[in-house]
Amino acid sequence: MVSPPTRYLVFFQYFGTKYSGVMETSNDQAVVGVQNYLEKAAQNLKPIVPIKFHISSRTDTGVHALCNSAHLDIQRAPGKPAFNEKQLIYSLNYHLKPEPIRILNAYRVTNSFHARFSALSRTYIYRLLMGCTHYSEIPVFEKDLCWAPAGGYLNVPAMQDAAQCLLGTHDFSTFRSLNSETPFQSPIRTVLQADIRPSSGFLSHHYEHRGLEFWELKFRSRSFLYRQVRRMVGALVAVGQGKLTPRHIKELLEIKDSRAFPPNAMAPPSGLFLKSVEY
Structure with missing residues (x-):
């Protein structure tokens, strides 16, 4: 029995100088987006379905974030429990080093939550x-x-x-x-x-x-x-x-x-x- 995906809201920060912006770009570019690194780190969580970060706020090349946010769905193999928030933060940060990108917080949210459209x-x-x-x-x-x-x-x-x-x-x-x-x-x-x-x-x-x-x-x-x-x-x-x-x-x-x-x-x-x- 495949368990349903779990949705998380994550808050993250980054030093924007070396990136093309926060949004994903094709990986063959010399300079790529913060999202590329987030999703590459997330693949190490061994999900059944590739993990996509839905980012709340676009930032351009060279712009920094003290705190941006995104939601993501994680579907694990049958019998594997959902990650708790601390596990998720630790695992993502482990696989993000040495990039100047850090996950600050993570929260489980309902499947109707959207990082971009739910923002006040x-x-x-x-x-x-x-x-x-x-x-x-x-x-x-x-x-x-x-x-x-x-x-x-x-x-x-x-x-x-x-x-x-x-x-x-x-x-x-x-x-x-x-x-x-x-x-x-x-x-x-x-x-x-x-x-x-x-x-x-x-x-x-x-x-x-x-x-x-x-x-x-x-x-x-x-x-x-x-x-x-x-x-x-x-x-x-x-x-x-x-x-x-x-x-x-x-x-x-x-x-x-x-x-x-x-x-x-x-x-x-x-x-x-x-x-x-x-x-």
Whole structure:
């Protein structure tokens, strides 16, 4: 008698620099997705049916996750009991080393649960470094983990004013990049949180004399459009540099055209982290 599959929700984190993004790619590519490594590790659990990770939140090349999530179904050989959560975490992490990918938690869920569609909200943070006049001044331990915009310091109060324009329900067409899903996706999104707060760097208290400042931009919404967060960050940084005003952010929203977004203003992937997926 074949036992039915058991569905699990897993939370996992990864250092995104070396991957093509979180989503699966063909294995013959030079750089593949985090999902490729997750599914390769899962095959060591000797399931009857190959295990597929259904990932809740897409992240691009170079974007990191403090905590992403996925669901998976595991069907074991007849007579074998379902894995308990601790066994699953330990086994997957054992087979993921030495990759910078870690399973944080696992929970058994009902077969109707879906990691992507059951999510209530997603929270992203973007790390900015101010005070660098040249990229060579970025601390070596912060490489690929923040963005140091040209020109040193930014007008944070102006950025905070502009961020308020992004709160609420809007047509975010101007703040999305176009991809194959664009024609099928509504551009209407509700941004529940848009904060800019001081933060800290890795061991930065040991080099306070350098006058570097770390700031975190935090955005929360049920879901985001393709590259929406990076475009919002880029526009807010342009406000901080004096290239745009808070009023321009409002106008960009009203234009509802991705081509109206200022050229080369999108923030790079390196400072972006998926912080959490809420259920």
